[in-house]
Amino acid sequence: MTDHPAKAPRPQGHPAPTRRGVHDKLNQLAEVHDNGFRPERTLRLRVEFVRQLRRRRTQLTVIVLLALPVIIALAFQVSSSSGSSGAAREGASGGGRSAPALVTLATTGATNFTLFTEFASAGFLLVVIVALFCGDTVASEASWSSLRYLLAIPVPRARLLRQKLTVALSLSFGANLLLPTWAYLIGGAFFGWAPGQSPLGGTFTTGVGLQRLLVVVCYVSAQSLLVAALAFLLSVLTDAPLGAVGGATMLVVVSNILDSITALDPYRQFLPTHFQYSWLDALGQSIVWDDMMRGTGLVLIYSAMFFALAWWRFQEKDILS
Template sequence: MSSTSTTRGVHDLLRSAPPPPTAAADGSAAGWSAGRTLPLRVELVRQWRRRRTQLVLAGLALFPLVLAALFARNREGVVTGGTRFVDLATGGAVNFALFVVFASSTLLIVVVVALFCGDTVASEAGWSSLKYLLASPVSRSRLLRQKLVVSFGLALTGLVILPVSALISGGIFFGFGPARTPLGSVIPTGEALFRLSIVIGYLAVSMLFVASLAFFLGVHTDAPLGAVGGAVMLVIISTILDQVEDLGPVREILPTHYIGAWVDAFNDPVVWQDMGRGAVLSVAYAAVLLALAWRKFLRKDVLS
């Protein structure tokens, strides 16, 4: 195979090929259409059938239930009425969901998002099936787009499953009363649920950086663990640097600086300033990383 076909993809040669013959009456010799290759549902089914997808989503659903059961069993030893999320965890469904989000947002959610988005391309390269996908033929941009949409969708699904499961588990064990905030205010259940949806939405936007970073690393390697682990490591490094006050204003451009700004959704009233800055910063980083990922993948030799 020539260097052109491996570096740019066999599908690129088809663009300059003569038009395909018209389909016969029996349906044979149908023409090739780039827009009909690798449909989203096919990629979604492929990813859904993977054991890692099923185990991760099941684990996210069961984790809050197990945690709530442990809290309920040891409820007498749990501090109530404090000012920390853990002190308020047994106060009701919303409080328990907030505690689970608080405990998971700095590592568990990061790992899950990095796993779904860093593994999707790198695993195909590791299995040596990437070159066959491109020769099927699927255009490189379409392949990357389909994988990006599905991996983002699975990451978002996991991000929603965790607090929803925590909300249900908290309701079963602790009831659906009004939410109490660390500031001492009480928020009615309906409004608390609305604010919890703001928290989930902001986390989804702030995790765009993590997803894009893992995806960017995934197109550079055929080792899924390297892409996932590299993304998690860089997020941890950014989090550590954010704790160094001597960095001054530099901390504000770190991608993880506003990752915990979702707590402002439970201020009275809601404070949007830091969440807005965090959303803009995450989207900006994501746009740059995805552009670099596309540039690399379109020029990549799939046989190297």
């Protein structure tokens, strides 16, 4: 080897001694024996987790998720110390006519701060993050050309998708859990641990408040299954990670735009994101499950369709990347 390993090695005159060593090793090789290959051991979850967790984008996502509640908390603190307490008073009046009800309550304590953070991020940030985890997973392998080497191991195609999806969904749900948990801690640190207040009036005990938060987080996670399925399908269809992530995000945005056109009734309720915010029904005096049931059902139907398409397509697909 050369004395500058950073550059391409340039042996001078004679083959490097290490290569001689290879030749000797090869000469001493044993006969081939059964390699004990088991398809069900390929690409185990631990391996795929390492592959994904070591990526810069995973680490960046975690940083964003950790920073967001702090930024929101700081923003609230700055705005409240600059003396405009009008919004908070108005919200407390129970009317909340001119500002989203959750904003005005955000600084009352950990529970409400968490609710507001969920409300602020469920519409876009969490969508993008879930789309990133699930849309990038196969497409990035294709773009690195490593997909064909995984398939040549061979990792059975259905298994590859299953393992990748399991890890991507775990990361997505991890993000869905990390954000509110961290927001709760940050909210508590900044604004105290006062029990949650319903935007519809009334106060929850800490226990009930946590229960409601759990319902909210579960529902938001269930809703993100749709984005996950869509992004995963696109990830299988395209070799460009950006196409899969961006495409899924864009379709969600289009669905949201269509959902805001009331003239589309009664077809709007079949838009995949129509029940995205139905977890707000969990914030009243009693939980109203109707729309959450609808939303979950709708998302399950769409997701099943997208997953089926992804699996079918990947089985048939010629890997040309």
